[in-house]
C-alpha cells in the first residue's frame with residue numbers, strides 16, 4: 001500500500017498538512033484544536049475497580065484521565081499538558097500514534113518557566129541580569145531538560161509588562177520596560193525554540209495582551225489600556241517574540257477594554273496576525289474559552305467556541321468538556337465556516353510537522369536522566385543567579401564580607417534554609433535535595449562552626465491556600481509559627497552574640513506568582529520587627545531579600561548598611577548569594593522595575609510623562625515623596641566605573657536616518673567587574689507627549705581593573721518612532737532628543753540629537 005502523502009517526509013510541510021487536512025473528519029479537526037490537562041499515570045484502570053464506589057475527589061482522578069485517553073485514541077485530542085516523564089509521554093503518545101485512525105502525534109505542553117529539574121532564577125531575576133546571552137543560555141538548558149522528559153512546548157516566556165507589583169505574576173516577566181522586555185522576550189524565544197531542533201521546545205509567549213495591567217494588581221481583573229500604552233508599552237515584547245519566530249502565542253484571560261482577550265478579533269487577528277505578522281497558532285489560557293460563558297460574555301459553550309475561533313484563537317486549553325467539542329455542530333449549522341476551522345487546524349498541524357513529531361514522536365527514555373542531571377546546567381544555574389543578584393545598598397563598603405576575618409556569622413530567617421521556597425514558583429520537576437540553601441553554602445565556605453542559624457520570625461501562610469501547592473508535594477508547610485516570640489528571641493540572642501548577622505527576609509514562593517496578588521508590599525509577619533531588634537543589638541547587619549516583587553524596605557534602607565536583592569535564585573541559590581556576600585563575584589544585576597517606597601505610590605514607573613510642574617515631579621503627594629526607593633536600572637558594584645567621551649554620530653539626522661551613540665566606560669576600581677551600560681533618551685517636543693526618559697539600549701560588559709571599553713548603541717528609526725494615538729500610526733517627529741548613557745535611569749542626559757526634515 002502506498003504511504004499516505006502526509007507521512008512522506010520528502011514532501012513539503014504545506015503539502016503534508018494539506019493532505020492530512022483533507023482526510024480529517026470535523027470531529028478530528030476539532031480534536032486537533034483541543035488541549036487537555038492530564039493528571040493520570042497512563043496505566044490502564046485496574047480491572048475490577050468499581051469506579052462508582054470511589055469518593056468523588058478520587059473518582060475524578062480515575063475518570064478524567066480515562067476519558068482523555070479515550071479521546072486521544074479517537075483522534076479527539078491534539079495536545080496534553082502537565083506530563084512530566086518520558087515514560088508517561090511515550091505511553092500516551094503511543095495511543096495517538098498507534099491507536100488513533102490517522103496516527104497524528106500529540107503535542108505535550110507544560111509551563112517550563114525557569115527550568116525543569118534544574119531550577120534557574122525566576123524570570124524577573126533573569127531580566128535583572130540584563131544579559132540576553134545568559135537568558136538565552138538558561139532557557140536553552142531548560143528546553144533541553146524538558147524535551148528530554150518528553151515535553152514539546154512551553155507556555156513561556158511570559159512577557160507581560162508589569163507596572164504594578166501587587167500583581168504576583170510580575171515575577172514571571174521582565175518588569176516595567178518595553179525595551180528591556182522586548183530584548184528578554186526575544187532572547188527567551190531563541191533559547192527555548194531556536195531552530196526547532198530535537199532539544200528545543202515550541203515557545204509560547206503569553207498572555208496576549210495586557211494581563212499585567214489588571215486593575216488594582218488583582219489577578220484576572222480587567223484591564224483598560226489606552227492605544228498609546230498598548231502599542232508603545234505592552235506590545236513591543238510580543239513584536240520581538242514574533243520576530244524571533246515564536247510558533248505559539250497564548251491569549252490572556254482578562255477583559256481588555258471590555259472584551260475578553262480570548263475572543264477579541266481585534267487582538268488575535270487584527271494586531272497579532274495582521275500587524276505583527278504572527279503565523280503560528282494561538283492557544284487559550286487554561287479554561288479561558290469555557291470561561292467566556294462563565295463570565296457572561298458568551299451565551300453558552302457553543303457561542304464561546306464560535307466566538308473564540310472566529311476571533312483567531314486556534315486551540316482550547318481545558319480541564320474537561322471542551323467548548324470546542326461543539327465546533328462540528330457549529331460548522332454543520334453554519335455558525336462558523338469550515339474554512340475557519342481548517343485555518344486553525346492547518347496552523348496546529350504545521351507546527352507538529354515543523355517540530356518533526358511525525359518522524360520522531362517519542363522521547364528517548366534512556367537518555368533522559370543524563371540530560372536532567374547535567375552538571376553544565378547546574379553551573380549555569382549558579383552563574384545566572386550570581387548575575388541576577390542586585391546590590392541595592394552598600395554603605396561604607398559593608399560588603400563584601402572578608403571570609404578570613406568574618407568571625408561568628410548568624411544567619412536568620414526561614415528563607416535562608418528553604419529548599420523549595422528558594423526555587424520560586426512554576427517549578428514542578430525539581431528535586432529539593434539538589435537545592436543549595438544560603439545556610440548550606442555559607443557553612444561550606446566558612447565552616448560549620450562559624451555559621452549558626454535560627455529561623456526566627458516565621459512566614460505567615462496565605463489567607464487563601466494556593467491551588468498550585470496541591471500540584472507540588474515538596475511545598476514546605478511550616479506550622480503557622482510566625483507569631484512565635486521565643487523563635488524571634490532566639491534569633492535576636494544569636495545575632496547579638498555574632499560578629500555579623502545575615503538576615504534573610506521576603507516572601508514564600510506561593511506568595512508571588514499566579515493567584516498571589518498582594519494588597520501590601522510589607523514584609524510578611526514579624527520580619528521587620530525582628531530586623532529592628534537585631535539591628536538594635538549593634539551587630540553588623542546584612543539584609544538579603546528573597547522576593548519576586550519590590551517589598552517595602554524603607555526602614556532597612558535607612559538603617560541597615562548593606563541590602564542584597566537575591567530574588568528566588570534557583571537550585572544553586574545559596575552558592576550565588578554566598579559568592580556575592582563574600583566578594584567572590586562583584587554584583588552587577590540591575591532592577592528591571594522601579595522600586596517604590598510605599599504601596600500607595602503604585603503604579604510607579606520611571607518613564608512617566610512630564611507635567612506642567614516639572615520641578616514638582618517628586619512632590620505630588622503631600623504625605624510621601626513621589627520618588628522611588630531605588631530607580632529603574634539601579635544596582636551597585638564592588639568596583640567603580642566612569643563614563644566619559646559621550647558622542648552622538650551626527651548632531652542632526654533626517655527623519656528615517658540612523659546614527660550611533662557611544663561612550664567610554666572605564667573600570668576605575670581595583671577588581672574585574674561587570675557593568676550594565678544603559679542608554680536613555682527623552683524627546684523634547686513633538687506630536688505627542690513623550691516620557692521624561694526611555695531606555696533605548698543596554699549592554700552588560702565585563703571590564704578588568706583599569707580597562708576602558710567603548711560601548712556603542714545604534715539609534716535607528718525603530719528606536720526613535722512611537723505609536724501616536726491621534727494618527728493611529730507610528731510616527732517619527734521632527735524634534736530634539738536629549739541623550740545620556742549611564743549606570744541607571746537617573747543618568748544625566750547631556751547630549752542631544754536633532755531630527756530634521
Ligand code: BGC
Nearest residue numbers: 111155206207253285286514
Ligand atoms: C496560567 C497560564 C498557564 C496555564 C497552564 C494558567 O492558569 O494563566 O499562564 O500557562 O495556567 O498552567
